[in-house]
Amino acid sequence: MNATCASDFNYIRELVRRHSAIVLEADKDYLIETRLTPLARQAGFASLEALIAALRANSATSTLRNQVVEAITTHETSFFRDFHPFEALKTTVLPELLAKRSSSNVTIWCAACSSGQEPFSIAMLVREHFPTLRNRVRIIATDLSGAILARAKEGLYSQIEVNRGLPAVLLTRYFQRQGLQWRIRPEIRQMVEFRQNNLAESWPPIPPLDIVFMRNILIYFDLGTKKAILAKIRGVLKSSGYLFLGSSETTLNLDAAFEPISMGKSVCYKLRQNQML
Amino acid sequence: MAVLIVDDSKAMRSLLRHILKGAGFEVFEACDGQEALDYLQRTHEINLVLVDWDMPGMDGYAFLQAVRAIPVYHQLRLMMVTAESEIEQISRALAAGADEYVMKPFTRDAVLEKLNLLGILPD
Structure with a gap:
């Protein structure tokens, strides 16, 4: 991972913590990548890095910011889970x-x-x-x-x-x-x-x-x-x-x-x- | 716990074998309902049968009916694993004596969670 990526992951971790109080450990970086890459594409960004750059520059809408937090914090579920x-x-x-x-x-x-x-x-x-x-x-x-x-x-x-x-x-x-x-x-x-x-x-x-x-x-x-x-x-x-x-x-x-x-x-x-x- | 997988597709038997062996089952296989019935009559070690619906020869539904007509197999657990996914078919299979029903395509978790519902997952 290069320095820019590490800094991007830190930025997303802090964004999620600020808006939901959910703490993402460093071993959850894969979650940021797998959940946000489709969202970036769907929102018209060329890459995940471009989406994060827009969030950092405050040029992303509050709706998009909420979507980022929600994409990260949506969890696994199933009917009668754990029985x-x-x-x-x-x-x-x-x-x-x-x-x-x-x-x-x-x-x-x-x-x-x-x-x-x-x-x-x-x-x-x-x-x-x-x-x-x-x-x-x-x-x-x-x-x-x-x-x-x-x-x-x-x-x-x-x-x-x-x-x-x-x-x-x-x-x-x-x-x-x-x-x-x-x-x-x-x-x-x-x-x-x-x-x-x-x-x-x-x-x-x-x-x-x-x-x-x-x-x-x-x-x-x-x-x-x-x-x-x-x-x-x-x-x-x-x-x-x-x-x-x-x-x-x-x-x-x-x-x-x-x-x-x-x-x-x-x-x-x-x-x-x-x-x- | 011993399980008999009944499916005419070698690839499907292989996938289910992988899932069930990983969960601690001893796994046996048959290619159609008649072969499965013959196997059950030769041995009483099977606890669970996973059976496809559409197979050449005796299909899964006929197999269910045949097994449930034999009193000695009343304790045997039967689960359909099939691409048939109409409510009417699921209801028919349950009425004929299937304990559970999994629709193809399925995930590993789906199979194991259904077995957990039946209370027959090895520890």
Whole structure:
């Protein structure tokens, strides 16, 4: 790598950190190249270096700057990703919540929902296994990226995407084929509210939450931002609520208010009794 | 865990063999439904069958029906891996006793995630 390239990568890392608080390590330079080269071409630049030069010279529009940040911060997802958290939801979490509050609403937040597979997986799970909850569950799904939220709202997926993690029986029940793509049926689409939210900035009003899915996103933030986000979750999670993080993430050494609870092959986090609000 | 791959395409069998061996399965192969059925009748070591739909001779759908009609194979897990991608066909395969269904083309992750759903990925 030459000096100009290293300086370009540093510039993009700093841009992403400033706008999203996401910290890109040096070993993620490949991500900058693979995600931004198509964007540069699409925006009419001769090369990635030309796009970065325009950003540096302040001649790029704020829309393009946002697209750069969003292209870098859009993450991998799939239906029923990692499987075990959804099994915990089905066998333990939702039955416990229903036993405690048989008639009240259940509010679930999927933070960093990307193209929507996670909230739609939860919606299908509720419809399949908790029919009495169907009209009392509120699923709020947020992401930093406006472009990825637009995709999520469409509910249109490629064959490669529906092949991944989605039981075939749910594909036949809740999707319609549209040419080479698959569209989620309205009864599932309508169960999810999509909103834009930057986790690192101040959050818009969020109702008290029973369940938070915030998986595989904390790992990208620095220590201070991780602590600030967990503190904000404490403010919106009900005393009986459950927090799911990614399998390589934890609240340990970040926020003592949470305690890990094993549920089969999954771990979720609850507020300790003496920390309840 | 032992898996039988049933596909008339040598390239497809080779791709699936690579994915499944990498995941820790012992892999066996057959070129059509009849050969697969004969193999199952000779040995009871198979836990899982991945079967294509369109094959010369006994196709995958006929194989599914034949296997599910034999009580001794009720515990055997069956997954269709096929280019057929109409909802009606997927529903027919599931009704005939397929436990899961993967559409071609697929990725390695797609195959392994479906096996995870079935709870039969080796540790």
